[in-house]
Amino acid sequence: MNYRAFKLSKYPQGKITMDIFDQVSLPMPALKEGEFLVKQTHMSLDPAMRTWLQERDDSYMPPVQIGEVMRSYGVGEVVESLNPRFPAGSRVVGVTGWSEYVLGNEEMTIIDPSVSAEAVLSIFYITGLTAYAGLMKIGMPKKGETLVVTGAAGSVGSLVGQLAKAEGLRVVGIAGSDEKCKWLVDELGFDAAINYKSDNLEAQLSAAAPNGVDIFYENTGGPIQEIIFNQLNRFGRVIVCGVIADYDSAIPAKGPSWVDINLKSLRVQGFIATDYLEISDEAVSVLGNYLAQGKIQYKTHTVEGFENLPEGLMMLFKGENTGKFVVKF
Amino acid sequence: MNYRAFKLSKYPQGKITMDIFDQVSLPMPALKEGEFLVKQTHMSLDPAMRTWLQERDDSYMPPVQIGEVMRSYGVGEVVESLNPRFPAGSRVVGVTGWSEYVLGNEEMTIIDPSVSAEAVLSIFYITGLTAYAGLMKIGMPKKGETLVVTGAAGSVGSLVGQLAKAEGLRVVGIAGSDEKCKWLVDELGFDAAINYKSDNLEAQLSAAAPNGVDIFYENTGGPIQEIIFNQLNRFGRVIVCGVIADYDSAIPAKGPSWVDINLKSLRVQGFIATDYLEISDEAVSVLGNYLAQGKIQYKTHTVEGFENLPEGLMMLFKGENTGKFVVKF
Numbered sequence: 160m161n162y163r164a165f166k167l168s169k170y171p172q173g174k175i176t177m178d179i180f181d182q183v184s185l186p187m188p189a190l191k192e193g194e195f196l197v198k199q200t201h202m203s204l205d206p207a208m209r210t211w212l213q214e215r216d217d218s219y220m221p222p223v224q225i226g227e228v229m230r231s232y233g234v235g236e237v238v239e240s241l242n243p244r245f246p247a248g249s250r251v252v253g254v255t256g257w258s259e260y261v262l263g264n265e266e267m268t269i270i271d272p273s274v275s276a277e278a279v280l281s282i283f284y285i286t287g288l289t290a291y292a293g294l295m296k297i298g299m300p301k302k303g304e305t306l307v308v309t310g311a312a313g314s315v316g317s318l319v320g321q322l323a324k325a326e327g328l329r330v331v332g333i334a335g336s337d338e339k340c341k342w343l344v345d346e347l348g349f350d351a352a353i354n355y356k357s358d359n360l361e362a363q364l365s366a367a368a369p370n371g372v373d374i375f376y377e378n379t380g381g382p383i384q385e386i387i388f389n390q391l392n393r394f395g396r397v398i399v400c401g402v403i404a405d406y407d408s409a410i411p412a413k414g415p416s417w418v419d420i421n422l423k424s425l426r427v428q429g430f431i432a433t434d435y436l437e438i439s440d441e442a443v444s445v446l447g448n449y450l451a452q453g454k455i456q457y458k459t460h461t462v463e464g465f466e467n468l469p470e471g472l473m474m475l476f477k478g479e480n481t482g483k484f485v486v487k488f
Numbered sequence: 489m490n491y492r493a494f495k496l497s498k499y500p501q502g503k504i505t506m507d508i509f510d511q512v513s514l515p516m517p518a519l520k521e522g523e524f525l526v527k528q529t530h531m532s533l534d535p536a537m538r539t540w541l542q543e544r545d546d547s548y549m550p551p552v553q554i555g556e557v558m559r560s561y562g563v564g565e566v567v568e569s570l571n572p573r574f575p576a577g578s579r580v581v582g583v584t585g586w587s588e589y590v591l592g593n594e595e596m597t598i599i600d601p602s603v604s605a606e607a608v609l610s611i612f613y614i615t616g617l618t619a620y621a622g623l624m625k626i627g628m629p630k631k632g633e634t635l636v637v638t639g640a641a642g643s644v645g646s647l648v649g650q651l652a653k654a655e656g657l658r659v660v661g662i663a664g665s666d667e668k669c670k671w672l673v674d675e676l677g678f679d680a681a682i683n684y685k686s687d688n689l690e691a692q693l694s695a696a697a698p699n700g701v702d703i704f705y706e707n708t709g710g711p712i713q714e715i716i717f718n719q720l721n722r723f724g725r726v727i728v729c730g731v732i733a734d735y736d737s738a739i740p741a742k743g744p745s746w747v748d749i750n751l752k753s754l755r756v757q758g759f760i761a762t763d764y765l766e767i768s769d770e771a772v773s774v775l776g777n778y779l780a781q782g783k784i785q786y787k788t789h790t791v792e793g794f795e796n797l798p799e800g801l802m803m804l805f806k807g808e809n810t811g812k813f814v815v816k817f
Contacts, residue, residue, distance in 0.1 A: 210750075210751060215751075217722070217751075217752065218751040218752070219722065219751060219752070219753065377746070380746065380747075384746070393546070393548065399746050399749045399750045400750070401750060402745075402746050402747055402750055405745060405746070405747050406747070411745035411747045412745060413742035413743060413744065413745055414742060414743040414744055414745050414746045414749075415742065415743055416731075416734060416740035416741060416742055416743050417706070417709065417713070417728050417731050417734070417743045417756070417758070418709075418731055418734050418735070418740045419758075420728045420743075420756060420757070420758035421539075421728045421729070421730060421731055421758040421760075422539060422544075422546075422547040422548060422758070422760075423546065423547070423548070423758065424548065424757075424758050424759050424760060424763055425757070425758050426755065426756070426757040426758075427746070427749060427755070427756040427757070428749070428753075428754070428755040428756070428757075429746070429748075429749035429750040429751070429752065429753050429754050429755075430753050431750075431751075431753060434753055
């Protein structure tokens with residue numbers, strides 16, 4: 160029996176295109192002692208994927224190589240096992256790849272049967288840890304402060320905003336459509352939301368953050384970055400989670416001048432979730448409590464069909480999703 | 489009796505020029521209860537002065553106003569006193585101004601008679617606190633790491649490099665002449681120094697910091713900033729103490745792209761010494777010990793004569809000093 164996978168055929172030049180992936184058919188592996196086989200059911204599509212396709216050797220992990228199955232994480236079921244820690248029938252989350260079946264690995268985590276794959280991918284795995292660690296450990300939020308988050312209708316951004324609200328902050332979201340902004344304010348309880356494709360962004364931000372910006376959770380990059388940066392208060396913190404807008408560029412756009420960093424004692428700090436694996440349990444616990452209390456909610460944008468992965472990724476980078484982008488197969 | 493002072497007559501457009509200051513003659517004040525009069529003997533000239541002449545209201549302190557005596561700090565002697573905490577004959581350091589005589593203020597600090605004015609201004613006051621707080625509290629240096637410091641032959645930079653050496657780091661200094669570089673390596677014990685006015689700076693830095701850069705103590709800004717930034721290791725820290733090269737510009741040069749901040753989990757943090765006043769005693773103690781052990785030394789570039797203040801400031805911004813710039817009058 161064979162299964163489908165997508166291999167990287169070439170690196171993108173600028174934007175992601177359909178033709179950088181080859182769909183292939185691979186033979187099912189025969190398990191050796193200690194191995195187990197996972198049938199993936201839900202795969203996450205993430206902005207970080209663009210960074211894994213950059214040919215640079217000094218990032219936090221090496222780029223996906225030409226001819227390799229594309230990297231990803233997802234949820235699946237153990238369908239065959241020679242590993243007693245991961246018996247057949249258990250459900251797992253972990254690094255999987257763009258592949259219907261994957262060999263399991265010891266870093267995978269067994270999922271509580273009462274939690275849905277959507278909840279795991281939206282809240283209780285890398286996405287939740289990214290939101291939680293960035294906001295709480297780097298942002299160090301204090302009640303009454305003002306937070307601005309970009310990519311606010313995305314999986315991490317929507318969680319950051321809700322978590323900040325739950326912690327007593329004023330929250331302003333930046334998103335790419337009026338519909339997304341309406342969702343942020345009406346459904347998620349953000350204090351204000353700004354469509355970055357509209358006009359007079361400086362004035363809109365001043366109105367939405369009348370006491371200035373204390374924490375800027377950066378998910379997107381692009382021209383809005385400097386507008387938010389310019390309205391930071393003294394001792395402001397910037398959490399650089401992602402700068403999607405700049406990943407496509409051979410020469411990424413420059414950042415704001417460091418004069419304000421100096422004169423306003425600002426801190427601009429980047430991170431990736433795996434820097435904070437040691438607080439995974441804390442993140443799960445805090446986010447789980449807020450979820451149970453109804454203080455945070457999640458939404459998935461689900462596309463069905465393994466064959467739709469490349470198109471899904473392109474949709475993600477066009478910002479066509481609201482909430483977590485999941486492909487179900 | 490009258491005394492001399494310099495008042496600000498207009499804000500600089502770009503570089504500092506002689507004509508932005510007016511020398512004036514002011515009448516000696518009659519002291520009220522609790523006041524004391526200080527005859528200033530040594531005044532410090534500092535890069536931060538350029539930032540006090542910027543017309544912006546969101547910096548860490550308001551700009552000097554037109555018609556006000558120019559702000560500064562210095563050392564002087566109490567010559568008349570109606571304040572028992574500051575008796576006549578005591579020596580003090582504090583915020584003074586470009587003025588031969590100043591009314592004392594409660595924030596002034598009485599100086600141990602055994603310590604010279606030069607040592608106070610170079611090591612035991614704002615300059616020392618700036619070097620110490622930035623390096624130790626923001627940089628969090630670890631033995632064996634590599635530090636690069638710009639403005640390395642200046643008062644803060646030369647102290648940062650020596651302190652880092654004393655703490656077991658590899659230290660690379662960036663300065664503006666071969667002579668200064670020679671002083672850093674031969675006299676202060678830096679591992680390497682680079683004249684930023686020479687060629688092939690990337691290659692020179694790679695050779696001087698073969699294991700990459702862990703801490704970048706930024707005193708100058710300018711094109712060298714990005715060259716150092718690009719060679720930062722994962723989890724690198726950047727201490728933004730000053731960006732002199734950009735203070736003169738109406739539109740300051742942009743900073744490096746945030747992509748590396750994201751992918752390498754970098755931290756870029758600004759500060760001013762007064763954010764760290766609570767560790768003043770710690771700084772004095774640590775720096776004093778290293779000074780006593782001969783692990784750090786200081787050098788002052790002293791100009792004599794009150795009337796030479798404006799020219800001295802221009803010399804400072806041309807980088808014509810090595811070590812702490814002091815005007816003695």
